[in-house]
């Protein structure tokens with residue numbers, strides 16, 4: 448009965464758009480050069496947004512993605528993803544990409560981050576740093 452609930456779909460299209468079209472070749476969180484194992488991460492966790500939109504996707508190394516899991520990252524990253532989204536909006540002429548940004552505005556991610564936090568999604572601090580022993 449898995450059709451009854453929203454489910455995660457194949458995100459490789461988003462990986463291709465960000466990696467090939469927008470040359471995002473470094474992990475959004477730690478800045479390391481991405482190799483052939485590239486993870487597509489929901490910046491605001493999927494468990495909260497239940498939606499797949501380009502403005503909420505970043506590319507990440509497996510390590511950061513697994514450490515982040517279904518949590519929020521520190522507030523500082525919001526500025527970074529907003530800049531990234533402005534860049535995409537400013538440079539893309541493709542309808543398929545523009546459509547991804549329907550309903551998006553500067554400040555939306557900030558609001559969602561706060562709502563997610565209020566609803567109990569935990570914040571994972573220091574995702575890109577060395578693990579604590």
Ligand SMILES: [Zn+2]
Pocket residue numbers: 474475476477478479507508509510511512575
């Ligand atoms: Zn990383």
